[in-house]
Amino acid sequence: MLYRLFKYILIGPVLWVFGRPTIEGHRNIPRKGPVILAGNHRAVVDSFFLVLKVRRRITFVAKSEYFTGSGIKGALQRWFFGGAGQVPIDRSGADASRAALDTAVGILKRGGVWAIYPEGTRSPDGRLHKGKTGVIRVALETGVPVIPVVVHGGDAVNPPGTRMWRFSKVHVSVGKPIDFSRYRELRTHQAVVRAATDELMAALCEQSGQEYVDLYGADVKSRDSL
Structure with missing residues (x-):
């Protein structure tokens, strides 16, 4: 109920006004089953634009800080991010990565749609950065195909570094599912997982038209902040 309220009443009309969003390739997302x-x-x-344009309910794994605020502001923030399909995960401990992956596996075992950004962070410079391997580890563990999705123009509506929104045009592109099952027997080998992750990033690079850089986005942010 909260998800539908968020999608169609709370933020949906605002997104329509600012982004006039469109989508192509929606049929590449199956109507049911884990994705x-x-x-x-x-x-x-x-x-937010993915939640708006993809017909199925999407679940993201988000940092727990979004859900632990106090007072009215904290309550509103929990309501907002919960409505946006995000579930909290504590990323401060040594087992944070495993906990996040276990949460994702649970979403998929229930037949849900799990969404992730393999770069692990927002791009600091508009380029596509080296992908982290978690998405492939989950795909190989569950046997679920991975569908590349690209949001074009979100950064024009909400330019990085500013809270102001601008009127622009957003387009969501949904690629064809990628079946990584051929890697499944070798899923404990780091080199194989890395190769499959690079294959996914190559598909995203071609689909997005972004320049690719073989560095983690978080490392680029750290370097640029020095």
């Missing part, structure tokens, strides 16, 4: 959506990430609003 992994792996996307590029250039703006905070990317997730």
Whole structure:
């Protein structure tokens, strides 16, 4: 109920006004059954436009800080991010990565749609960065195909570094599912998981038209902040 309220009443009309969003390739997402959506990430609003344009309910794994605030502001923030399809995960401990992956596996075992940004963070410079291997680990563990999704124009509506929104045009592109089952017998080999992750990032690069850089986005952010 909260998800539908968020999608159609709370934020949906605002997104329509600012982004006039369109989508292509929606039929590449099956109507039922577990699905992994792996996307590029250039703006905070990317997730909101995916929620708006994809017909099925999408679930993201989000940092727990979004859900632990106090007072009215904290309650509103929990309501907002919960409505946006995000579930909290504590990323501060040594087992944070495993906990996040276990949460994703649970979503898929229930037949849900799990969405993730393989770069692990928003792009600091508009380019597509090296992907982290978590999405492929989950895909190989569950046997669920990965569908590349690209949001074009989210950064024009919500430019990085500003809270102001601008009128622009957003387009969501849904690629064909990628079957990584051929890697499944070798899923414990890091080199194999890395190769499959690079294959996914190559598909996202071609679909998005972004320049690819073989560096993690978080490392680029750290370097640029020095």
